Amino acid sequence: MNNKVILLVEDNPRDEALTLRALKKSNIINDLMVARDGVEALDYLLGTGMHADHPPVMPQLVLLDLKLPKVDGLESYEKYERTRAPDGFPW
Numbered sequence: 001m002n003n004k005v006i007l008l009v010e011d012n013p014r015d016e017a018l019t020l021r022a023l024k025k026s027n028i029i030n031d032l033m034v035a036r037d038g039v040e041a042l043d044y045l046l047g048t049g050m051h052a053d054h055p056p057v058m059p060q061l062v063l064l065d066l067k068l069p070k071v072d073g074l075e076s077y078e079k080y081e082r083t084r085a086p087d088g089f090p091w
Contacts (some may be wrong), residue, residue: 006032007059009041011068017029019063038071043072045080 010016016034023032030034035041041064047056065075065082 005033005057005059007029007035007041007044007062009035009038009062009064009068011036011065015065016050027066029030033057033059037069038073039075041076042071047085 007012008016008019010019020032025032033044035044039049041062043051045056047054047058064073064077068076071079
């Protein structure tokens with residue numbers, strides 16, 4: 001694990017696969033975390049919910065789908081920004 005994480009927030013398996021292929025083709029070697037909705041992304045970023053047992057890892061880059069189930073991408077961004085976003089967060 002190189003600790004330079006990319007967080008991909010994508011609910012569509014085909015779009016996820018396309019993104020993963022593009023990253024691989026571009027020789028991007030960062031560790032990759034995939035969240036399937038806004039709630040899962042926020043849990044990962046804030047170290048809550050299913051990620052409560054692990055300290056939050058600040059990704060180097062967040063690739064965020066805007067149309068997501070449960071909590072959409074824009075709402076996820078706004079909620080994170082209100083709670084914990086430091087200057088220069090990689091959205």
